[in-house]
Amino acid sequence: MFEAIRLWALKIRVQLAAQIALVATYRAEVVLWALSGTLPIIMMGLWTKAATDAPAGITPVQMVRYFAAVLLVRQMTFVWVIWEFEQDVMQGHLSHFLLRPFSPIWHYIAGHIGERLVRLPVVLALIGLCFALYPSAAFVPSLSDLLLGFAVIAFVLLTRFVMQLASAMMCFYTDRASNIETLQFTAYMFLSGAIAPLEMFPPQVRAFAELTPYPYFVYLPARILMGEPAPVAQGFTVMTLWGLVFLGLQQIGWRRGLRHYSSYGA
Amino acid sequence: MRLLRLIRIFWATALLAEIEYRVNFLLAALNSMASLAGALFGLSLFFRHGATLGGWSWNEALVVLGLFTALSGLSSTLLTPNLNRIVEQVKDGTLDFVLLKPVDSQFWLSLRRFSPWGIPDVLFGLGLLIYGASGASGALLNLPGALLPLIACVVILYSLWFIMATTTVWFVQIYNVTEVLRSMLDAGRFPIDAFPSGAYRFVFTFLVPVAFLTTVPARAVLGLAHGVDVVLSGAVAIALFACSRAFWRFALRFYTSASS
Numbered sequence: 001m002f003e004a005i006r007l008w009a010l011k012i013r014v015q016l017a018a019q020i021a022l023v024a025t026y027r028a029e030v031v032l033w034a035l036s037g038t039l040p041i042i043m044m045g046l047w048t049k050a051a052t053d054a055p056a057g058i059t060p061v062q063m064v065r066y067f068a069a070v071l072l073v074r075q076m077t078f079v080w081v082i083w084e085f086e087q088d089v090m091q092g093h094l095s096h097f098l099l100r101p102f103s104p105i106w107h108y109i110a111g112h113i114g115e116r117l118v119r120l121p122v123v124l125a126l127i128g129l130c131f132a133l134y135p136s137a138a139f140v141p142s143l144s145d146l147l148l149g150f151a152v153i154a155f156v157l158l159t160r161f162v163m164q165l166a167s168a169m170m171c172f173y174t175d176r177a178s179n180i181e182t183l184q185f186t187a188y189m190f191l192s193g194a195i196a197p198l199e200m201f202p203p204q205v206r207a208f209a210e211l212t213p214y215p216y217f218v219y220l221p222a223r224i225l226m227g228e229p230a231p232v233a234q235g236f237t238v239m240t241l242w243g244l245v246f247l248g249l250q251q252i253g254w255r256r257g258l259r260h261y262s263s264y265g266a
Numbered sequence: 267m268r269l270l271r272l273i274r275i276f277w278a279t280a281l282l283a284e285i286e287y288r289v290n291f292l293l294a295a296l297n298s299m300a301s302l303a304g305a306l307f308g309l310s311l312f313f314r315h316g317a318t319l320g321g322w323s324w325n326e327a328l329v330v331l332g333l334f335t336a337l338s339g340l341s342s343t344l345l346t347p348n349l350n351r352i353v354e355q356v357k358d359g360t361l362d363f364v365l366l367k368p369v370d371s372q373f374w375l376s377l378r379r380f381s382p383w384g385i386p387d388v389l390f391g392l393g394l395l396i397y398g399a400s401g402a403s404g405a406l407l408n409l410p411g412a413l414l415p416l417i418a419c420v421v422i423l424y425s426l427w428f429i430m431a432t433t434t435v436w437f438v439q440i441y442n443v444t445e446v447l448r449s450m451l452d453a454g455r456f457p458i459d460a461f462p463s464g465a466y467r468f469v470f471t472f473l474v475p476v477a478f479l480t481t482v483p484a485r486a487v488l489g490l491a492h493g494v495d496v497v498l499s500g501a502v503a504i505a506l507f508a509c510s511r512a513f514w515r516f517a518l519r520f521y522t523s524a525s526s
Contacts, residue, residue, distance in 0.1 A: 028437060032443060032445065032446055033445070035446045035449075036445040036446045036448070036449040037449065038446075038449050038450060039449060039452055042450075042452060042453045045461045045462050045466040046312070046456055046460050046461060048462060049320065049460065049461065049462045050312055050315075050316060050319070050460075052462075053316055053320075054315045054316030055315075056314070056315035056316075133465055133466075174289075176290055176293075179290060179293045179294070179297070180293070182293075182297050183293075183296065183297055183300060186297065186300045186301045186304050187300075187304075189301075189304060190304035190307055190308060195308045195311075196308065196311045200311045200314065200315075201311065202314070205307075
């Protein structure tokens with residue numbers, strides 16, 4: 001029993017250390033990835049001006065805070081496993097990972113966690129930029145909001161990872177599975193609240209969006225960090241349900257896909 | 267003329283290679299439609315509470331969005347496939363083969379590849395532009411007057427991409443310099459007047475000249491452009507293109523190839 005736990009702890013430590021070292025080597029690349037997530041700053045400018053010109057229930061200060069929170073949330077929940085998996089299947093790297101004494105999926109999970117740590121300083125700098133543009137909106141979330149916010153962010157990261165991993169199983173059958181992900185990404189972009197707070201949506205569209213997992217990926221944690229009322233229980237429920245569906249698909253895809261996998265070394 | 271003949275040969279071979287992925291074309295068209303629907307939805311949200319977006323009406327804003335969509339289609343057809351290759355070629359040392367060819371290396375690197383997946387975007391974008399322009403002013407009369415800003419915006423877009431791609435000569439590992447540029451260019455979905463005056467407009471006019479990519483040509487299409495804007499967009503295009511050539515030559519001096 002203790003031996004098993006010790007082995008697991010060792011595996012986790014080695015994987016994490018290796019991935020952090022790997023990401024740190026390519027830190028310039030991580031910085032650039034972080035910088036390419038500046039869309040919330042663009043939307044911040046547009047919506048703050050719109051809220052000033054034609055008031056619609058949300059004040060300009062709230063707009064700034066919302067999009068600063070969106071920036072943090074989107075950066076912290078960025079998932080890219082399908083692109084990495086696609087390469088590994090096509091080039092046969094997966095064969096080596098399969099030889100390890102644990103599922104290759106842990107390799108990708110460790111990579112995603114390690115990358116967060118290197119990315120964080122850039123994200124904080126970008127948030128600093130937001131508040132430099134609008135000094136009157138600068139704020140620090142309360143400790144309880146921060147804790148809840150980061151708990152939700154962790155759950156979002158997990159759900160998005162599972163969903164993307166499920167699509168990644170298509171890599172066993174087609175060379176360009178990431179195209180499928182692009183479609184999902186479009187839905188994410190426009191339904192999550194990344195381009196506008198959900199209050200700005202027409203009521204019917206909002207009601208529809210709330211049945212999909214997307215609004216809870218961005219809007220929910222952003223509202224929590226702002227200290228505004230947020231549908232936390234609803235968010236966890238919807239995300240869990242969708243997460244379980246995709247987890248099922250992923251498990252089926254993995255079992256069948258591996259049998260189909262015929263790359264070099266397999 | 268020799269260059270034109272070369273382009274024909276380049277694109278014919280590139281097309282043959284891409285045609286192997288036919289299902290992909292369907293997916294690309296589906297993706298274009300979905301993201302266009304999303305973009306229209308995103309734009310409409312600004313018009314729910316105010317009648318204008320920084321002084322632009324819905325139809326006028328559609329011209330801007332149409333131009334943006336067409337330009338991003340153009341990037342995925344010509345710019346992305348070619349310029350992302352520069353990174354690989356610098357990394358693998360195969361840039362040597364390009365430099366040895368009796369063709370201008372910038373020409374080769376910029377136009378060698380062609381990927382049809384962006385064509386749906388170009389078509390949807392132009393459709394949206396014509397729809398918006400005819401809804402806004404009744405008739406599409408200003409296309410001849412808009413010719414210069416339209417050519418200028420393509421040249422500006424190309425030059426920005428090429429300058430970004432050139433930096434890979436120094437930063438070999440960086441696959442995503444162009445992603446940073448792409449994310450900034452997203453501002454071009456909206457007319458520059460929709461941004462707050464000050465830092466935003468300064469950045470998107472002078473540092474990343476998004477204003478000349480969509481707002482100025484859109485104004486010209488709508489017949490609203492000031493003469494100064496048009497002249498300025500031509501000047502920016504010429505200056506940036508000259509920069510991209512000079513920068514490429516400069517960068518090549520630092521290229522330590524695989525074989526020499």
